Amino acid sequence: MAPLLEVKDLTVRFTTEDGVVNAVDGVSYTVEPGRTLGIVGESGSGKSVSSLTVMGLTRARNAEITGEVLFDGKNLLEASEQEMRTVRGGPIAMIFQDPMSSLHPMYRIGRQLVEAVQMHQKVSKAAARDRAAEMLALVGIPDARRRLDSYPHEFSGGMRQRVMIAMGLCNNPRMLIADEPTTALDVTVQAQILELIRRLQSELDTAVILITHDLGVVAEVTDDIAVMYCGRIVERGPKDQIFAAPQHPYTWGLLKSIPRLDTPRDQPLVPIAGRPPSLINRPTGCHFHPRCPYVRPECVTVDPTLEPIPNDPTHVVRCLIPAGERKRIWADLKAGRTPAVAAVEAGITNDPEEASDGA
Amino acid sequence: MGTYIIRRLLWTILLLFLISAITFVIFNILPSADPALLRAGKNPTPEGIAAIRQQLGTDRPKIEQFWSYMKDLVFHFNFGRSYINDVDVKATILDRLPNTLFLISGAAVIWFTAGVVIGTISSVKRGSIWDRVAMGSALLFISAPVYWLGLVVTYLFSDDLGKFPLLPGVGAYAAAHGFFAQAHALIMPWMVLAAAFAAIYARLLRSNMLEVMGEDYIRTARAKGLPGRSVIRHGLRSAITPLVTVLGLDVGILVGGAILTESVFSIPGIGRLSFDAIQRGDLQTIQGTTLFLALAVCLTSLVVDVLYAFLDPRVRY
Numbered sequence: 001m002a003p004l005l006e007v008k009d010l011t012v013r014f015t016t017e018d019g020v021v022n023a024v025d026g027v028s029y030t031v032e033p034g035r036t037l038g039i040v041g042e043s044g045s046g047k048s049v050s051s052l053t054v055m056g057l058t059r060a061r062n063a064e065i066t067g068e069v070l071f072d073g074k075n076l077l078e079a080s081e082q083e084m085r086t087v088r089g090g091p092i093a094m095i096f097q098d099p100m101s102s103l104h105p106m107y108r109i110g111r112q113l114v115e116a117v118q119m120h121q122k123v124s125k126a127a128a129r130d131r132a133a134e135m136l137a138l139v140g141i142p143d144a145r146r147r148l149d150s151y152p153h154e155f156s157g158g159m160r161q162r163v164m165i166a167m168g169l170c171n172n173p174r175m176l177i178a179d180e181p182t183t184a185l186d187v188t189v190q191a192q193i194l195e196l197i198r199r200l201q202s203e204l205d206t207a208v209i210l211i212t213h214d215l216g217v218v219a220e221v222t223d224d225i226a227v228m229y230c231g232r233i234v235e236r237g238p239k240d241q242i243f244a245a246p247q248h249p250y251t252w253g254l255l256k257s258i259p260r261l262d263t264p265r266d267q268p269l270v271p272i273a274g275r276p277p278s279l280i281n282r283p284t285g286c287h288f289h290p291r292c293p294y295v296r297p298e299c300v301t302v303d304p305t306l307e308p309i310p311n312d313p314t315h316v317v318r319c320l321i322p323a324g325e326r327k328r329i330w331a332d333l334k335a336g337r338t339p340a341v342a343a344v345e346a347g348i349t350n351d352p353e354e355a356s357d358g359a
Numbered sequence: 360m361g362t363y364i365i366r367r368l369l370w371t372i373l374l375l376f377l378i379s380a381i382t383f384v385i386f387n388i389l390p391s392a393d394p395a396l397l398r399a400g401k402n403p404t405p406e407g408i409a410a411i412r413q414q415l416g417t418d419r420p421k422i423e424q425f426w427s428y429m430k431d432l433v434f435h436f437n438f439g440r441s442y443i444n445d446v447d448v449k450a451t452i453l454d455r456l457p458n459t460l461f462l463i464s465g466a467a468v469i470w471f472t473a474g475v476v477i478g479t480i481s482s483v484k485r486g487s488i489w490d491r492v493a494m495g496s497a498l499l500f501i502s503a504p505v506y507w508l509g510l511v512v513t514y515l516f517s518d519d520l521g522k523f524p525l526l527p528g529v530g531a532y533a534a535a536h537g538f539f540a541q542a543h544a545l546i547m548p549w550m551v552l553a554a555a556f557a558a559i560y561a562r563l564l565r566s567n568m569l570e571v572m573g574e575d576y577i578r579t580a581r582a583k584g585l586p587g588r589s590v591i592r593h594g595l596r597s598a599i600t601p602l603v604t605v606l607g608l609d610v611g612i613l614v615g616g617a618i619l620t621e622s623v624f625s626i627p628g629i630g631r632l633s634f635d636a637i638q639r640g641d642l643q644t645i646q647g648t649t650l651f652l653a654l655a656v657c658l659t660s661l662v663v664d665v666l667y668a669f670l671d672p673r674v675r676y
Contacts (some may be wrong), residue, residue, distance in 0.1 A: 057578065085584045087584070089583035090582035093582070094582045096579065097579065100579070101576060103575040104579070104593055105673060106596050106600070106670075106671060167579075268441055
């Protein structure tokens with residue numbers, strides 16, 4: 001199927017007083033109609049900036065944006081601000097992390113929805129109101145027509161996120177970008193919201209980009225996963241592949257740091273050592289090397305490229321460790337060994353002190 | 360809401376009582392002109408002064424004077440009579456009030472509009488040459504005292520003394536008759552009074568706007584595809600609300616008398632009245648204007664608080 005959205009080698013840099021922030025560096029991905037791409041990463045990994053750039057919301061005097069964002073074959077990076085306005089909230093809609101602060105506190109819900117509808121559809125106010133009520137009902141808000149006259153503070157967090165979703169979907173977008181849509185919500189509400197997105201997606205055949213730091217969320221709803229680190233995609237592939245045979249040490253770290261029901265209670269979670277690097281002074285070589293338990297001398301100097309793994313062209317990874325060794329390390333980690341032990345077993349001759357520090 | 364307003368009004372009454380007591384104490388403790396002496400003429404005799412004191416009631420014990428003043432005030436809403444010219448203080452205040460209100464309302468419209476427009480443009484074009492010039496001159500106007508600015512403007516533009524005689528100058532208002540003539544005469548005082556306020560409001564709105572424009576709901580507005588103008592309107596809706604509070608209090612204070620502006624331009628308003636009363640040791644009038652100021656501030660702040668509940672749907676009493 002022809003991709004709906006094709007991001008090619010997208011790079012976003014911001015010039016600030018402290019230096020040049022390399023927020024997004026050479027990111028490429030595609031999304032087909034009706035499918036869901038999960039973009040996973042820590043805060044500051046560039047996952048939000050890359051999607052805001054797709055929407056043209058990072059354009060600023062201090063921003064330098066290169067690459068291509070092809071939506072339906074048209075490069076959005078070259079579109080004028082006026083053209084982008086017809087795209088935003090129309091064919092591409094976006095919902096945000098914090099429903100508490102994402103709705104204007106002083107306007108009624110109805111007005112905010114009507115505004116969105118009338119921005120993209122030439123309809124009367126009454127028709128737009130009908131559409132707004134219809135959307136509220138669709139996202140499961142009871143007594144929708146009356147609720148149009150409510151203010152955001154009269155809704156709970158989960159309900160507000162439903163309103164945001166209604167607002168995003170009211171113009172039948174072909175693509176929905178959901179930036180951490182469940183992060184600010186209770187776990188039970190999270191499940192409802194994800195279920196809602198999935199149901200609406202299948203009903204409306206919308207493509208979805210789901211940005212999250214929560215692997216549990218991507219496991220629920222996505223088809224493909226891109227793992228971002230320090231402004232780059234370090235691993236990308238079909239969801240099942242990423243969970244069954246992850247290739248990048250950072251992905252391993254993410255997977256091992258989530259609690260699971262089937263791990264013994266006394267087994268500690270393994271956090272990823274260190275903190276995300278500064279996007280102004282990025283590490284040399286592989287950007288993950290200062291935090292990688294399996295670091296080799298060449299990782300410090302050689303910057304790996306995104307390469308497909310053997311026998312699977314859909315699964316790509318940015319790592320210098322040979323494929324066979326990666327397989328062994330993951331097997332060790334899956335068996336419950338610590339990264340330090342796994343590193344030694346894999347024959348990586350690191351200073352053991354440093355490696356165990358990293359564990 | 361109803362109980363809230365009643366509670367506020369009761370507090371206002373208590374506050375007014377305290378204020379009149381404080382004014383009375385300050386006037387009697389601090390050295391000030393003896394009203395009897397001022398009234399007695401050029402060559403007063405001790406008997407004459409004593410007679411005037413008796414007539415004014417200032418020979419009685421202080422506490423008795425306060426008591427009778429308060430009695431009149433509370434039961435008759437009577438502010439007493441001026442020590443200087445024996446006219447009824449309440450009547451004088453009400454007589455002067457329209458002049459002050461005319462001055463303030465015109466100035467408030469100017470400064471609020473100018474402040475909002477300049478502040479909005481500055482925040483939208485942050486860091487531009489416009490922003491720098493606007494904020495720089497704002498600082499200048501905030502620092503410029505009204506009496507200085509009043510004199511400078513008079514020197515430059517007044518039609519009698521000015522280098523560029525464009526506008527009616529000092530005393531023009533007192534001489535003018537009819538709404539349009541008076542409004543014309545007030546252009547200069549309006550500008551002078553509004554200058555510092557407009558500057559403060561512009562800076563306030565600019566910083567409010569800069570904060571609001573970084574809010575998530577502004578990003579939502581942009582993500583909906585709204586054009587820049589509508590996005591700014593969304594921001595302005597939030598940024599302007601705190602300004603209304605400030606506006607209410609400023610107007611309240613000024614209703615009690617724009618002393619400097621009224622003095623510079625010889626506008627017979629409440630400020631001018633207080634100024635003269637203080638100079639002449641006219642306790643009754645000072646009491647009256649002070650109480651009136653306090654009442655104006657209390658009422659406008661009440662109005663602002665009630666209004667706020669309509670402006671910001673999250674606020675409930």
